[in-house]
Amino acid sequence: MKFKQWIAWHLFELGYLAVLAVLPFIAAIKSVATVLISGLLLIAFIAVIRKITRKLVDVDGQTVVISGCDTGFGHALTKRLDALGFTVIAGCLDDGGEGASKLRKWSDSGRIHVVKLDVRSDESVQSLVKYTKKHSEKGVWAVVNNAAVNFLGDVELCTMDQYKSIAEVNQFGVIRMTKAFLPLIRECKGRVINVTSAKGRISLPSNAVYGATKYAIEAFSDVLRLEMRKFGVRVIIVEPGDFGGTTGMLSPKSVIKLGINIASLEGNILHLVSPWQHCRLRL
Known part of the structure; x- marks a missing residue:
């Protein structure tokens, strides 16, 4: 649950729906499957990096x-x-x-x-x-x-x-x-x-x-x-x-x-x- 929140729900759901939509093509065409999976992994990687590098403000009465x-x-x-x-x-x-x-x-x-x-x-x-x-x-x-x-x-x-x-x-x-x-x-x-x-x-x-x-x-x-x-x-x-x-x-x-x-x-x-x-x- 925490992992899903960490990479942001909207990105997780988007990737999930995309996989379901192209699942028949993945089974039939290996090249298409490779491109799609690589794309999803890239999106996930970017989301993780953005979360790691994002600076949150420590609120202390400013x-x-x-x-x-x-x-x-x-x-x-x-x-x-x-x-x-x-x-x-x-x-x-x-x-x-x-x-x-x-x-x-x-x-x-x-x-x-x-x-x-x-x-x-x-x-x-x-x-x-x-x-x-x-x-x-x-x-x-x-x-x-x-x-x-x-x-x-x-x-x-x-x-x-x-x-x-x-x-x-x-x-x-x-x-x-x-x-x-x-x-x-x-x-x-x-x-x-x-x-x-x-x-x-x-x-x-x-x-x-x-x-x-x-x-x-x-x-x-x-x-x-x-x-x-x-x-x-x-x-x-x-x-x-x-x-x-x-x-x-x-x-x-x-x-x-x-x-x-x-x-x-x-x-x-x-x-x-x-x-x-x-x-x-x-x-």
């Missing part, structure tokens, strides 16, 4: 800083990392809101720190850095730039204030957080994890405001990865697919917090349609 934890990915990731034993600094735009309250009540481990964070503000980000230094005994293992807001509207109809407001969170907020925490990340040879979007690769109508910021962070992350390689710091891009409806990114409350006039958005917000129901991870 600190992970996450932005945008009021709802969505940041909220769920905070709970998951707490369960794994990490110390989590959860940045919430509304530290007195429902999402922040749920995180405070989530566990009695004492490892979740809910802190007010507005990624648009230099003062707010620097305050978070000071708080993190005070509460990160094991060092900062990772910074997850998750805070973002979605926006849909045709290029011609969107105002310059709307372009600037979205970029201030999705683009400059990520850059502001990254620059502020890089010294702490370098000390631990940690990692910067930027949550972008599939729309940072694929252009769709009515997505210029949002997509432009995600394309920008893709480029920013790629450059940062090259610069941080000499320090042993990893830069990771996470590209979610169609999850806008589950993260609250288009809720009226989220839009109001950005200081955008709801009335000006009603004619621009379109329905969410995306055939890309996946999440890509690029290292």
Whole structure:
């Protein structure tokens, strides 16, 4: 049982089904049998080597800083990392809101720190850095730039204030957080994890405001990865697919917090349609 788990169940089942499918041919053609068996052995060998060389993280209270934890990915990731034993600094735009309250009540481990964070503000980000230094005994293992807001509207109809407001969170907020925490990340040879979007690769109508910021962070992350390689710091891009409806990114409350006039958005917000129901991870 342990051996099957070790080489991964999906590889074991795939090999098992493949053998059953070609069993009649194996009995009839020796050359085919030799090729197939060699292929299966090669797959098994690669799986074993990957398992042996894979480095697992020994979780011992390392600190992970996450932005945008009021709802969505940041909220769920905070709970998951707490369960794994990490110390989590959860940045919430509304530290007195429902999402922040749920995180405070989530566990009695004492490892979740809910802190007010507005990624648009230099003062707010620097305050978070000071708080993190005070509460990160094991060092900062990772910074997850998750805070973002979605926006849909045709290029011609969107105002310059709307372009600037979205970029201030999705683009400059990520850059502001990254620059502020890089010294702490370098000390631990940690990692910067930027949550972008599939729309940072694929252009769709009515997505210029949002997509432009995600394309920008893709480029920013790629450059940062090259610069941080000499320090042993990893830069990771996470590209979610169609999850806008589950993260609250288009809720009226989220839009109001950005200081955008709801009335000006009603004619621009379109329905969410995306055939890309996946999440890509690029290292």
